[in-house]
Amino acid sequence: xxxxELRNVIRRFGDFTAVDNVSLSIQAGEFFTLLGPSGCGKTTxxxxxxxxxxxxxxxxxxxxxxxxxTPPEKRPIHTVFQSYALFPxxxxxxxxxxxxxxxxxxxxxxxxxxxxxxEEVQLSRFTHRFPHELSGGQKQRVAFARGLINRPRLxxxxxxxxxxxxxxxxxxxxxxxxxxxxxxxxxxxxxHSQDEALALSQRIAVMNLGNIEQIGTPSAIYGTPAxxxxxxxxxxxxxxxxxxxxxxxTAMTLEINGLGTTVLPPKKEIQAGDQGxxxxxxxxxxxxxxxxxxxxxHAHTGKVLDFLYVGDVTTYVIELDSGIQIEALLANxxxxxARFFEVDDPVIVSWPxxxxxxxxxxx
Amino acid sequence: xxxxNLTLWLAASLVYxxxxxxxxxxxVYSFNDSRLNAEWVGFTLDWYYKLFNNQEMLLAARxxxxxxxxxxxxATILGTMAGLAIHRYRIKVLPFLAFAPIAxxxxxxxxxxxxxxxxxxxxxxxxxxxxxxHTTFCVGFVAIIVRARLQGMDDSIFEAARxxxxxxxxxxxxxxxxxxxxxxxxxxxxxxxLSIDDFVITFFTKGIGEPILPIQIYTMIKIAVTxxxxxxxxxxxxLTLVLIIIANRLDSGxxxxxKKS
Numbered sequence: 001x002x003x004x005e006l007r008n009v010i011r012r013f014g015d016f017t018a019v020d021n022v023s024l025s026i027q028a029g030e031f032f033t034l035l036g037p038s039g040c041g042k043t044t045x046x047x048x049x050x051x052x053x054x055x056x057x058x059x060x061x062x063x064x065x066x067x068x069x070t071p072p073e074k075r076p077i078h079t080v081f082q083s084y085a086l087f088p089x090x091x092x093x094x095x096x097x098x099x100x101x102x103x104x105x106x107x108x109x110x111x112x113x114x115x116x117x118x119e120e121v122q123l124s125r126f127t128h129r130f131p132h133e134l135s136g137g138q139k140q141r142v143a144f145a146r147g148l149i150n151r152p153r154l155x156x157x158x159x160x161x162x163x164x165x166x167x168x169x170x171x172x173x174x175x176x177x178x179x180x181x182x183x184x185x186x187x188x189x190x191x192h193s194q195d196e197a198l199a200l201s202q203r204i205a206v207m208n209l210g211n212i213e214q215i216g217t218p219s220a221i222y223g224t225p226a227x228x229x230x231x232x233x234x235x236x237x238x239x240x241x242x243x244x245x246x247x248x249x250t251a252m253t254l255e256i257n258g259l260g261t262t263v264l265p266p267k268k269e270i271q272a273g274d275q276g277x278x279x280x281x282x283x284x285x286x287x288x289x290x291x292x293x294x295x296x297x298h299a300h301t302g303k304v305l306d307f308l309y310v311g312d313v314t315t316y317v318i319e320l321d322s323g324i325q326i327e328a329l330l331a332n333x334x335x336x337x338a339r340f341f342e343v344d345d346p347v348i349v350s351w352p353x354x355x356x357x358x359x360x361x362x363x
Numbered sequence: 364x365x366x367x368n369l370t371l372w373l374a375a376s377l378v379y380x381x382x383x384x385x386x387x388x389x390x391v392y393s394f395n396d397s398r399l400n401a402e403w404v405g406f407t408l409d410w411y412y413k414l415f416n417n418q419e420m421l422l423a424a425r426x427x428x429x430x431x432x433x434x435x436x437x438a439t440i441l442g443t444m445a446g447l448a449i450h451r452y453r454i455k456v457l458p459f460l461a462f463a464p465i466a467x468x469x470x471x472x473x474x475x476x477x478x479x480x481x482x483x484x485x486x487x488x489x490x491x492x493x494x495x496x497h498t499t500f501c502v503g504f505v506a507i508i509v510r511a512r513l514q515g516m517d518d519s520i521f522e523a524a525r526x527x528x529x530x531x532x533x534x535x536x537x538x539x540x541x542x543x544x545x546x547x548x549x550x551x552x553x554x555x556x557l558s559i560d561d562f563v564i565t566f567f568t569k570g571i572g573e574p575i576l577p578i579q580i581y582t583m584i585k586i587a588v589t590x591x592x593x594x595x596x597x598x599x600x601x602l603t604l605v606l607i608i609i610a611n612r613l614d615s616g617x618x619x620x621x622k623k624s
Binding site for chain 1: 517519520522523524525526527528529530533538541542
């Protein structure tokens with residue numbers, strides 16, 4: 001049985017449907033992420049799981065029990081808030097001990113567990129400090145220690161790394177993965193950052209306009225996006241309008257606008273005449289000097305329009321003869337290769353046939 | 364640039380002189396060894412001595428203290444609840460209803476309260492009616508102060524408390540109340556100062572009988588401005604000033620501390 005199961009959960013605010021008939025199930029021990037742009041309903045969903053909000057209809061099952069109407073203090077679910085929400089009038093020790101006091105654990109036991117929890121997050125020296133005397137990263141650790149100390153079945157996190165600077169965020173991401181492995185508690189993480197979601201999660205649910213668009217492992221979401229929205233939202237991708245001209249049991253022929261035909265393996269539930277996009281990740285696109293045209297099959301000619309050098313990689317924007325623009329990401333891994341091409345250089349681009357994916361438009 | 368600074372400084376000084384000169388005169392003359400408020404004769408504490416032997420005045424002071432303590436206590440409880448409700452429910456008309464009595468002319472409030480006590484409640488005017496009247500206009504002040512403090516706080520703190528196992532009552536007792544306490548105390552002190560020197564509303568709702576301090580002072584100067592009035596006024600001023608300073612320290616001081624974090 002799933003640890004947490006949502007069945008047809010709907011939440012409306014006036015005319016606006018924040019969560020539109022969402023169903024999903026999360027297994028014990030998972031690191032699960034709700035990912036989506038702001039306003040997609042991920043925070044509303046999290047608030048209903050925590051108990052701060054009640055669904056208009058649908059069920060929220062924890063170990064098979066419907067908890068949709070249970071107040072937050074009666075749920076074995078704790079939350080780490082974006083703002084950390086530490087109690088400003090209590091010391092670090094009192095903040096961390098709060099959940100134990102609320103469940104009436106004996107004072108001696110509270111002290112022991114509080115000290116152990118603070119040791120685990122390397123904050124033993126800060127026991128008697130107040131939240132305003134801590135740095136962002138330290139507050140963050142206190143919030144995690146407080147959320148985990150009473151061993152909840154589920155720990156919810158609402159963009160907990162959003163307020164940290166980039167360097168610290170990466171460190172905290174690593175710590176978070178280790179922490180989850182150590183404590184073995186199921187984590188549900190909410191973020192709008194696809195990098196964070198890909199780095200942290202075992203499974204990701206991508207949300208848009210109150211719906212879950214796709215659930216899968218980070219590599220499945222990145223590698224085989226289910227539709228145009230996900231392809232566009234997760235990472236960078238080249239999207240080219242295309243139409244299916246022919247489909248058989250072994251092959252699917254597509255007409256790409258301005259680029260001619262291409263043949264891909266067939267996909268289910270697709271018919272001749274279907275419209276959609278061909279999606280190719282920039283790192284799959286190869287760029288060569290025009291002179292090599294004879295050696296490369298399925299190549300398209302064009303010229304360099306612009307490029308962006310960011311150190312480890314360079315992104316080239318190439319305009320094909322048909323007017324279509326394609327981005328290519330080239331690694332600068334060997335010395336002297338930072339600049340392969342200059343603006344206006346004539347080039348040819350190609351990609352492995354199997355790297356292209358056809359994403360059909362569903363009305 | 365320098366010129367503007369000087370002008371500003373001068374203007375500000377004039378405003379402060381204008382504000383405080385009358386008060387300073389009262390304080391100075393309360394120590395003047397003369398029945399007349401005309402010229403400085405010599406230092407004396409006589410007027411304070413006389414004041415503390417004036418039974419009528421002491422009774423008025425006692426009554427005023429009873430009223431101020433009761434009214435500020437009631438107003439603090441009601442005003443804190445109002446402040447919390449205004450913050451939580453975000454219904455536009457709620458803050459308006461709580462704050463309107465502050466802006467309303469006192470004389471209007473006095474008349475309407477008088478009519479309410481006499482015609483609706485059928486109450487005999489006295490200390491009780493004054494306490495109710497003072498509570499009415501103090502509630503709004505407490506509500507404003509408490510609400511302002513809540514607005515400066517992160518609401519997820521209260522959700523975090525519930526999330527970590529606190530019942531609504533525990534959340535209020537352990538989190539909300541300690542965090543708004545400076546505002547609650549500031550509101551109480553504010554109410555006390557407003558109540559103890561209120562004249563207009565007290566005048567309308569006191570009926571006959573019990574002497575009340577501000578009205579007692581007024582009655583005394585109708586006959587003659589004696590230095591005894593200066594003495595009571597000075598003591599009065601001192602009390603009010605101390606309370607206002609404490610209230611100000613409590614509220615703004617802690618709010619600033621919060622912003623730093």
